[in-house]
Amino acid sequence: MNQLDQLESKSVHILREAYREFKSLCMLWSIGKDSTVMLWLARKAFFGHVPFPLVHIDTAYKMPEMIEYRDKFAREWRLNMVVGQNKAQLASGVTFPNGKLTRIECCRALKSEALKHTLSGEWDRLRMNHTTGQYELDTNREPYTGVIVGVRSDEEGSRSKERYFSPRDKHNDWDVDDQPPELWSQYKTAFAPGTHVRIHPLLDWTELNLWEYIEREKIPVVDLYFDQGQEKRYRSLGCGPCTTPVDSTSKTVAEIVAEIRTGKFANIAERSGRAQDKEDGGGLETLRRDGYM
Amino acid sequence: MADTVALEREHMDIVIVGHVDHGKSTVIGRLMADTGSLPEGKLEQVKAMCLANSRPFEYAFLLDALQNEQAQGITIDTARCFFKTAKRHYIINDAPGHIEFLKNMVTGAARAQAALLVIDAEEGIQENSKRHGYMVSMLGLKQIAVLVNKMDLVDYSEKTFERIKTEYTAFLDQLGVHPSAFIPIAAREGVNITGRSELMPWYSGNTVLGQVDAFIRPSENLDKLFRMPVQDIYKFTAGGDDRRIVAGTILTGRIKVGDGVVFQPSGKESVIKSIEAFSAPERTQMEAGYATGFQLTTQIYIKPGELMCRKGDPAPHVRRRFRTNLFWMGRPPMVMDKEYKLKIGSTQVGVALAEMNQVLDASELGTVLNKQQVDRHDVAECVLETTRPIAFDLRNDVEPTGRFVIVDEFEIAGCGIILEAMDDSGSLLSAHIRDREFHWERGSVTVDERTKRSKNAGKLIILHGPYGCGKRRIAKHLERALFDRGNLSYYFGISNFFEELDHDVHTRNIGRERHLDKLGDLSRVIVDTGTLLITTITDADDFDLEKLNLLNAPSKVFVVNVGDNTFGSFKVDVELSYRPDEDEAAEKVIAELKRQGILTD
């Protein structure tokens, strides 16, 4: 068993535990490489099927290629695709790109808040109708009690302390100082009413592992990750105004793997292209406690 | 740093443990810094932060990322660090040393295949140096290296090092643990971390880095008995898929297409027809470590939670009572007479603390406490009893199927290893029945007199079948038919109420047990009045009905099965087809009741 086989099996095991234990389960799909690998792992776990909805929070500032890609594969793989958004905030125009919020405040409004209320079912959810190929209002407003999220331990300090099954209280808060024990493939699957559990199948993966796996499995990822001739590519995807491309001439998955394994990115943190990480001294912990992933 | 490609790369999880402030995080921080494993700019960033807050720089800040950790200068939760050498990729789990965070230390240690245990040379062996040593061995880690840290504070004295080595070796001996090495280090000074130091010419062994690479990756349990907990059974019909797949992660051993398999505790058998996978090359053989799925040659009815074994291999134990070593992490203690949930493999079952043998203070082995409960951070040797039989191995035979966790309310509060399978006859259930019968005081009307009057003996009649099979309709119709012919019959509909509860995954097993217990006790009374008590049950197995038989003794239950018969060796009294005609069904049941002499006219 090589390292990728080990990582894959562990993630599959976690996904199957989640599916058995949580009646109202969903997976967050940000369209980035991490959650796309996670989606692929779900197809591995359930033998080609994805037996729960995929939730995407659309900040309206995502790059258009990402939305195109999302809908293409939602149709092709017949995914149960659900989209949520902070419509009121966008309508008010109070955002960072409009110069009315800091980056962190903007993240909080368009991601944290939107996520929280989409998961709880308080705000409208749009769901893809596969007959028409269009999104329509989802009649299911049941809160999701299990939420599968593609975070990794190596991304940032507080994430290195995460559990595979990580409880959130009634206010969506993460109590980092008092987390449940986890051992021998037994996880926290029981939870009090009103609380929910986040499930992290990718905790043990590094950026290099992900790209190696994408290469091995030939997983389609969005073109923004590759240099299109401008000698620039995205290493991590987010909202257009807050994500900058890195200088790189990698045009294929194999070139990216080489670049991360031994090349220019071997020792440079992945999220270095994300502007909002630099604003907050306590790292993402404040935002994470707040429910932003 | 050079790196191998994924296909041939080895991976290992390591944990670093030891008493609070003995320097665990510093060892890891230093190891990362000295091997160039930190992301560019990270060290400078932490140094700048310390300067800005006018605090001395600590290597530990590279790992103690939580705000509270930096404020208090301690590790609260285990951090995972990614680290690589030319030999392999590592995840190093930096565990906290403070007793308050023992559950976090356990979480980190349980992930690892090898441990580094840190002891402060000046402070010497402390309470948690021992407790962590004990926990590491209980969690099943076989490889431990001891780092004697802060040698700078004892003038790099060989004598001090040797004294700690002798004393700690004696302690580990009691646990049957034999450390791979003792290494004198000064983590903060970078001594013996990645390079040998002039300061201790008397030491010629490995550095920490050398020792980490010297750990051996344990063989993946390939040569053991085949064991796979059935995690789930899938039948996804989308896109015309008609596969029925038994899914799970193989814990030990290997299996191939054509092999016979036995599921425990049901004892049902089948043969592997195919190994299923999505977007992967076809395989005819699978082995420990893989999360996989199988199709079987026959459509047997099994449930998630069973243990899949190879036919002909030594079988696991199937019991309700077993002796364990149990470690408790919950704030409320584990007490007798309370029902908890036990999780082993993919099974969840109700469990109670049946007998306490002794409580061990893990920091001072041998201190035996006479207690009737297990307090936080105690290790207890005790007997547990589950509400239904489970399949398991002894920890020394097959480790992964010989260990379990215990859930109190919503939290994992305990973990343990199974030492011995016990005889079930002393069970809490039999004690309950003995007690009940002993106190049963009879009136003056005899059973015969009752039978003469209503032309029937008392009996619990169970209609069993899946949801929607028509069993409730038949049950009510049968009540009417019996009543109309002059018998004493009663349809007990309340059980449907209990069954609604069973839909919830979390109460499914435990709620169901309680329901059966109640039904058993209640029917014992009503059957004694000479009544034909009719009720319905969904999705029962052999054990459920045998338990009802026990609770109904001296009477036996009368079982009418509707639809597919999913029982193993249990013999039902009447078989009906799915959604049968009610008149025909009642007729068939009445005929059998007559044949058995339950209806006397």
Ligand SMILES: Nc1nc2c(ncn2[C@@H]2O[C@H](COP(=O)(O)OP(=O)(O)OP(=O)(O)O)[C@@H](O)[C@H]2O)c(=O)[nH]1
């Ligand atoms: N003199 C000396 N001090 C050291 C050495 N290694 C670590 N220390 C100091 O010991 C203190 C505790 O170090 P940590 O690495 O935080 O200890 P820890 O074992 O991780 O502590 P917890 O995780 O809270 O249990 C810090 O102030 C370190 O600077 C050493 O080799 N020599």
Ligand SMILES: [Mg+2]
């Ligand atoms: Mg520490």
